[in-house]
Amino acid sequence: MVDVCILTGYGINSDYESKYAFELAGAENVQRVHVNKFINNNDLLDNYQILMFPGGFSFGDHLGSGRVLANKFRYSLREELTKYIQDGKLIFGVCNGFQILVKMGLLPALKAEYYKQTVSLVGNKSGQFESRWITLKPHDSKCIWTKGYNANLELPVRHGEGQFVVKNKEILKTLWRVKMIPFTYTLSEYPANPNGSIDDIAGICDETGRIFGMMPHPECHLFDYHHPEWTRGYKPEINGLKIFQNAVGFIRDNYE
C-alpha cells in the first residue's frame, strides 16, 4: 500500500486536487493532514512514504513566501524529517510547497547538506502575480518524479514569487552537472519564462532525486479537459499525472 500525506492548513490551498492526483495515480491511502497534527505528533511521519507540500499561500506569504511554514518544520521536526529522508522516502513541493522546500534547505541540499538555504525563489521579474499556462522542457536528471518525460509538458503557473535565484554561479553549475534540473521553461522570454528564473529553471531535485520541487502545477493538468485548448481538439502528448504515477511506482518498487 502506498501512503501519501498531503499537508494542509495555514493557507495551503491545493490540497484537495493534489490528493486527487495521487489517487488517480493509484495510491491507496492519501490523507490530508493538518500541519499542526505533525508538529504535535512527531511519529506521524513514519506512517507515510510520500510527503507533499502543496501550493497555496502559507501564512499569506508574509515574511517571504514559504518562510514561516519552512521554519515551523525546521524547528520542530528536524530529526524526524532527517530520518524520513535517510529512509529513502519521497518529498514533493509544488509552488508554495517548492518555496517551502527551498527555504527549509531541503532543496537542492548539495552534498546532502540539508537545512541550509543555498537558492531562493523571489518576486517575479514582471513584478506581478502570473496566472497562465507555460511549457516545460524535460532534461535528463536524477529526479525519480520525472522519469519518462520525453516530450514538453504544459502546465499552469500561478505565483507572484517564482523567480529561481542562486547564491553563486558555482551552485548553478553544480545543479546542471549533477543533473538536478528536471524541468526548464522552453524559452527565456517573458511570459514563456513567467518569472525571470535564471537558466529558465522551473524545478529542481536533491542529489538523491527523491526530493523534488517545481513552480508550475502538475496537479492541474491531469486530464485533457484541464488544458485551455481542449475545445479545439488539442490533445497534449503528456500531462502532469505521470509525475504522481512515478512516485507511486517508486514506492511500490522500493517499499513493497
Place this chain on the structure above:
Amino acid sequence: MKLSCRIEWCGWMENVHKIEVGISNADGIKKAILTDLGIKGVTKVEVINVYILEGVGLSDEDLTFLGEELFSDPIVEQYSIDKPLKGKFDGSIAEVGYKPGVTDNVGKTTVEAVKDALTIELNAAYSLKQYIFYGIDVKTADIIVRDLLANELIERWNVKKGQTYTGFDIFVPKVKLEKEPTVETIDLDVSDEDLLKISHDRVLALNLEEMRAIKDHFISTKDERQKLGLTQNPTDVELECLAQTWSEHCKHKIFNALIEYNEGDKRETIDSLFKTYIKGATDKINSDYLVSVFKDNAGVIQFNEDYTVCMKVETHNSPTALDPYGGALTGIVGCNRDPAGTGKGFKLIFNTDVFCFGSPFYEGEIPPRLFHPRRVLKGVHKGIIDGGNQSGIPTVNGSLYFDKRFSGKPLVFCGTGGIAPTIIDHEPTHEKKPKINDLAVMVGGRIGADGIHGATFSSLEINENSPATAVQIGSPIVQKKMLDFLLEARDRKLINAITDNGAGGLSSSFGEMGEDVGVRLDLEKPPLKYSGLMPWEILLSEAQERMSVAVSPKNLDKFMNLAKKHSVEATVVGEFNGSKEFQLYYNGQLAGNIPMKFLHDGVPQKHMKGIWNPKNESDPNFDEPKDYNTFLKEMLGRLNICSKEESIVRRYDHEVQGKTIIKPFVGLKHDGPSDSAILRPLFKSWEGLAVSHGLCPRFSDIDTYHMAANAIDEAVRNAVCTGGDPDYMAGLDNFCWAMGFDEKDEIKYTGLLVRANKALYDITTHYNLPLISGKDSMRNDYKIGDNAVSVPPTLMFSVISKVPDIRKAVTMDVKNEGDLVYLLGITKKEFGSTEYYQELELKGGKVPKVEPKSAIERYRKYHQAVKKDLIESGHDCSDGGLAVALAESAFAGAIGMKINLSKVPATNCNRNDEILFSESPSRLIITIKPENKNRIESIFEDQVISNIGTVIGNKLKIKGLDGNNIVNEDVSELKLAWQKTLHFLTGRVD
C-alpha cells in the same frame, strides 16, 4: 466614532526592536510614478521591509537569529537591527505604517513565526515599509506617498532627506482607548426634531418614522422593562442594535416599501418590489431544482442527487470609495463568508468580480475624499488579487465597466459559489436550526473598533463626516484557516447553525440566527483586540474573519479541540434559550432586552413615490463612418470592449482546486474573451456548472426596463454559449441604484427602480429562470460642495447553470478553416446608448429590446445543437455589436472570416453601420462544420438564422450591403487594437 489613542514617538523604547530587511528594486513603483502621477526625475525606487517587535526577553543573539533565519532571505537580502539599513544617498526616503487599530496581517504572522523560532511570545509586532526615491526632494516624495503608495485613512508616514538620513524614530501604533466601558441610556421622550438629531449624531441612519416606532416601543413596554431592571429609555446597546438591524443594508427598506407608482396615465400601488417582482417571479416559476432561496446567506439549488450548489453576490461600494484596496479585499473575503455561512456551511469553489469605475484616463480635478479612478482600479485590483488568490478560490468570471458617473462611488460586485453534500448523516446540509440550550460561539478573529457602523454608513451618501472606522482590512489567510476548520466541524456534525459576521457584526449574526428561539449574549466574553470598547461597539463591530455558530453543549469540547488543532480562536459568548428575545448582558448586568419580533418585524414600512415617463427614442442624423477598417479597430479599443486580460485577469488564479474547465480566456493563444466559465465541481462526475453575468448600465439613460432586460438576457446568453442548460439556471440580482439629493430625485430614481423590477419579472418568468439570491445598494450618490454625482442605475445579473456534460462545452474561438459562420437572431436598428453611439458621442436612438419568447427558444435550440456536438464555436453578440463579436471570434481562433452583410437577417437596416454596430440582444454567432449545415438548419427551423459567411484565411473581410469590401484587416491587427488600451496598467516595466 473616533479612536482616542495615545501615540508613542521616540527613537528608542524599552523592549521594542526594529528590524529592517531589503533592499529590493521596485521598478513597478518607478513606472507608476511616471505613468500615474506624471512625476519625472525619479531615477530609481527601492523598498525595505520593516518589522517592529514589542516584547520582553529578546536578546541580541535572538534578534540576530531572527534577522538571519526569519526575516531575511539569505540569498538576496540583508538586514539590520535597531539601526537603519539604508545609508545616506541622494534623494528622499519615506516610512509608511498603519495607524493604530488597523489590521496588520503581517504583524500577526510575525508574532506566530517568532514563537516558532524562539518560543518567545511577543506582545505585538507591526510591519512597515520604507520607500527610497533617488533623485527627488522630500516634498515630491511626500506627494508620491500620499497619491500612490499610502492611504491617509489607515496609514501614516514620515519622509526624510536622503543626504542627512540616519533612520526613522520608532513608532508603535498601539491602540490605547482611554475610556471605561459603560452602558448609557438615551432619552427618546423628546421632540421629533431631537429624535432626528439623535439619529444623525449617532449615525443611526433612521428616519423620523422609524425613530418614532422605536420611541413608541419603549414607552409601551415600560412596565415589562421595569421588571427586568431597565428604564423606559433604551440603552445605547439597544438603540444601536435596532438601528443596525433596521438599516437599509440589512432590511432592504426600499425594496419592501409601499410605492405609489405613476407611468404616463397609469397609476398603481406596489406593496414591496421584492415580494411582487423578485420573490413573485421565483414563486411563479417554482423550478424543481430550487433548494433554499431568499432565506439564507446564499441561494441554494440542487446540482445532482448528491450535491447542492449555492451562490451569493455582494457589493462593497462605500468602503471601496474610501480605501480601494481594503474595501475590495474585504468585499471578496466578506462575500466568501456568505456561502460558508449558508445552511451548515458550503465549501467555496469559485469567485466572480465585476467592477464599475470612472475612466482611468480621466484628466480633470479630483473632488475631496475621492481617489483618481486609476488609483481606485489599481487598489481594487490588488485587493481582489490578494483576497481571491490567497483564499485558494479560483476567480473564474467577471468584467470591468467604465463610465464617468462611477467616479463618485465605484461599484465592486464580488460573487462566491459553494458546494455541499445534500445530506450529511441524515440531515440536509442546507438547513440550519439552533436548538434551545445550544451555545452561541464566536469563531475566528478578534473584535476591534474596525467597521463600526458599516451597515448604517453604507446606507448613507458619502460626505465630509464619513467615519474612518468604516474601513476594514480583511485577512484571507486567517479566514482560510477558519473556514478549513468549520468545514471539518460540519462534517463531524458539530454545527447546528452557522452564519457570518458581516454588516452589523454579532448583533446581526446572532440576532438573525436566534430569531425563532431567542438568544442571550454576554458582551464581555468575545475576545477583543484591545480593551476599552463599549458594549454596543462589541455588539456592532464589523471586525473581519468571524463566524457565529450554534453548537450543542454535548459537542462543545469536540468543537473547541478541533478549533485548537486548526489554530483558530473560538469562544462561547452566549446561549440560545427559548426566550424569543435578544438579551444582551455586560458583566452580568442586563444591558439590553429586545423582543425578536420587534427587532425583526417592527420597522415601519416605508412609503415612497415613483414616476416614470418614457423618453423619445428617435435617432439623430449622422453620416456613417468612412473607413470601417479603422473604425472597427477604434471600437475594439474602447474601454468597455477592449481586452482586460493582461492588465487585470492574468493576475487572478483561475485554476486552483483543479476544476476550471472553461477558463476566462480561451482560443489558440488563450487570449479570446470567454462568454462564461465552466467548472467541474466534482472530480468523479462530468457534470458541470457554468458561471456568467450580464451588465449594461448604459441603457438606463433611456429606460431602466431595457437596461435590466438586457442584463438578464446577456447573462443567460453567456451561460448558454459555452454549454449551460437554459432550463437549468438560477439568477442573482444585484441592484446598485442612486437616490439623488432631494425628494424630486428620489421620486425619479424610485420610478426607474420600479421599471427595472418589472423587467426582472417579465424576463425571468418568460425564461423560467428562478432568482435565488440578491442584494441591493441603494444610495450610490456622492456630494461634497458643488460636486454631485450619482451612478447610473445598474443591475448586475449573475447566472449559474448546470452543464449536463462538460465534455460538450463550446468556446467562442473559431476552430477550422472552411467552417460556416451563422448568425442566430434578428438585427434591428437599435443604437440607443450603444457603444457605437458613445464612440460617436451621439444621444437618443432606440434602446435594444429583448424579445423573450423567441430568445429563450433560440437558447434551447442552441443547447440541443451543443448536446449533439454540432457547434464548433459559439459567441455572444453584445457590446459593440456584430462587428466586434466577429472580430473576437476570428482573432481568438487566429483564422480570418469572409462575411457578407447582405446575408444578415435584419429589419429596418439600410446602412452597413446599422448591421455592424447595433446591439440588438439575444443574438449569437456560431461556426459549424459544412457537413452539419442541414442538421443545424433543421434544429433552428422556426428561428431567424442565416449563413453569413465562412471561416477562411487570416483576414476579417466584410462585404457591405452594396457589395464592396468595407473591412479587410489581418486578425492579428484587430487583436492588437483590442489588446493595447489597458496595457499601461500592467505592472511590467518595458
